[in-house]
Amino acid sequence: xxxxxxxxxxxxxxxxxxxxxxxxxxxxxxxxxxxxxxxxxxxxxxxxxxxxxxxxxxxxxxxxxxxxxxxxxxxxxxxxxxxxxxxxxxxxxxxxxxxxxxxxxxxxxxxxxxxxxxxxxxxxxxxxxxxxxxxxxxxxxxxxxxxxxxxxxxxxxxxxxxxxxxxxxxxxxxxxxxxxxxxxxxxxxxxxxxxxxxxxxxxx
Amino acid sequence: xxxxxxxxxxxxxxxxxxxxxxxxxxxxxxxxxxxxxxxxxxxxxxxxxxxxxxxxxxxxxxxxxxxxxxxxxxxxxxxxxxxxxxxxxxxxxxxxxxxxxxxxxxxxxxxxxxxxxxxxxxxxxxxxxxxxxxxxxxxxxxxxxxxxxxxxxxxxxxxxxxxxxxxxxxxxxxxxxxxxxxxxxxxxxxxxxxxxxxxxxxxx
DNA sequence: CGGGAATGAATGAAGATTCATTCGGTTAGC
DNA sequence: GCTAACCGAATGAATCTTCATTCATTCCCG
Numbered sequence: 001x002x003x004x005x006x007x008x009x010x011x012x013x014x015x016x017x018x019x020x021x022x023x024x025x026x027x028x029x030x031x032x033x034x035x036x037x038x039x040x041x042x043x044x045x046x047x048x049x050x051x052x053x054x055x056x057x058x059x060x061x062x063x064x065x066x067x068x069x070x071x072x073x074x075x076x077x078x079x080x081x082x083x084x085x086x087x088x089x090x091x092x093x094x095x096x097x098x099x100x101x102x103x104x105x106x107x108x109x110x111x112x113x114x115x116x117x118x119x120x121x122x123x124x125x126x127x128x129x130x131x132x133x134x135x136x137x138x139x140x141x142x143x144x145x146x147x148x149x150x151x152x153x154x155x156x157x158x159x160x161x162x163x164x165x166x167x168x169x170x171x172x173x174x175x176x177x178x179x180x181x182x183x184x185x186x187x188x189x190x191x192x193x194x195x196x197x198x199x200x201x202x203x204x
Numbered sequence: 205x206x207x208x209x210x211x212x213x214x215x216x217x218x219x220x221x222x223x224x225x226x227x228x229x230x231x232x233x234x235x236x237x238x239x240x241x242x243x244x245x246x247x248x249x250x251x252x253x254x255x256x257x258x259x260x261x262x263x264x265x266x267x268x269x270x271x272x273x274x275x276x277x278x279x280x281x282x283x284x285x286x287x288x289x290x291x292x293x294x295x296x297x298x299x300x301x302x303x304x305x306x307x308x309x310x311x312x313x314x315x316x317x318x319x320x321x322x323x324x325x326x327x328x329x330x331x332x333x334x335x336x337x338x339x340x341x342x343x344x345x346x347x348x349x350x351x352x353x354x355x356x357x358x359x360x361x362x363x364x365x366x367x368x369x370x371x372x373x374x375x376x377x378x379x380x381x382x383x384x385x386x387x388x389x390x391x392x393x394x395x396x397x398x399x400x401x402x403x404x405x406x407x408x
Numbered sequence: 409c410g411g412g413a414a415t416g417a418a419t420g421a422a423g424a425t426t427c428a429t430t431c432g433g434t435t436a437g438c
Numbered sequence: 439g440c441t442a443a444c445c446g447a448a449t450g451a452a453t454c455t456t457c458a459t460t461c462a463t464t465c466c467c468g
Binding site for chain 3: 236237238248249252257258
Binding site: 215247248249253 | 449
């Protein structure tokens with residue numbers, strides 16, 4: 001398929017996809033707008049018809065892809081009733097997404113942590129939405145009596161995300177030599193399930 | 205020791221400490237060399253007598269502080285025999301370090317993830333040394349029969365670090381409003397201990 | 409043809425790095 | 439004891455490179 005975005009509607013889309021590849025490849029700061037433009041088959045100035053500036057382009061990627069991720073997660077959880085099982089599905093879904101959208105994962109994981117703009121000022125609401133799903137699973141598990149009441153859902157959420165994200169990062173950066181996403185998903189799920197379940201509901 | 209050497213050491217040290225504050229405050233990219241120079245009470249050019257360039261300065265901070273952290277960890281673990289207890293001490297030590305050296309934590313956590321230089325090319329050996337301590341604790345726990353054999357020490361290590369680091373980051377960035385480092389340490393330790401311990405050795 | 413879309417060369421800002429110069433103190437000669 | 443030559447350390451203004459962004463111009467579709 002041609003790199004040229006000759007169709008009318010998908011210029012913006014072509015720029016976003018090109019930016020993901022280029023940012024993943026060279027990093028946000030090292031990437032030049034002209035690199036993105038070339039990859040998208042578009043002139044430098046064209047990018048500014050769709051995005052205010054370079055940073056806004058990165059931000060758009062974040063917003064759009066996190067929303068995409070959240071929707072996929074909800075679909076994956078659909079029909080899974082048991083909170084313990086839902087935690088496992090969450091872990092599997094997350095690593096599966098990392099594997100299937102490697103460049104996206106790299107941009108989200110690595111480049112988003114890049115600028116104070118993002119960590120100090122920008123509120124990543126879309127990330128919070130995604131993680132709120134986990135917090136809700138824990139609350140439900142507690143009210144059903146299958147998760148310990150002394151687990152703090154807020155802290156557990158960040159611990160869980162940290163574990164997922166770090167392993168995802170190692171997977172992406174190690175060029176997939178050392179880490180199997182499947183094994184990582186099961187390992188994280190195992191540890192957190194055993195760590196949060198009540199004795200009565202403990203696995204195996 | 206000679207006058208010269210001690211004065212020279214002081215100046216380098218002053219630059220490193222100033223850089224930590226400035227990088228933590230404004231972020232590595234937004235920080236100007238002249239900002240660091242001013243904070244250190246030194247001329248711009250002087251920094252280049254001690255460091256090759258701006259990036260090397262950041263790298264030096266990383267190397268030195270990670271080594272400092274590892275040594276402190278070993279001291280904290282000294283005399284603690286039980287592998288399960290050692291995990292708890294690790295978590296407490298980590299969060300205590302974050303609290304006591306907030307600016308350092310901010311630079312290590314946030315700014316180091318900033319550049320591909322660090323994540324793709326640079327090998328953070330000092331971080332690995334620090335984390336290898338955890339991996340070793342798990343192996344010891346397994347051979348003593350207090351930790352499950354089906355835990356993968358390599359994966360568990362990254363999951364544990366991810367949890368610590370993410371909570372540490374939330375603590376630093378949220379300006380300490382939402383997260384108590386003590387509670388975070390106990391929560392992470394609880395989850396991972398219950399998640400990794402054999403039934404016989406399970407806490408409480 | 410008209411006008412919105414696209415172009416890409418030119419611009420200007422920013423800021424890392426350099427280097428000619430100055431500083432401060434140590435040593436040597438008398 | 440005093441001065442002067444010396445030398446490495448420190449300075450910071452000037453330089454030089456690197457892009458993000460702009461906008462006068464061209465393109466092309468209806």
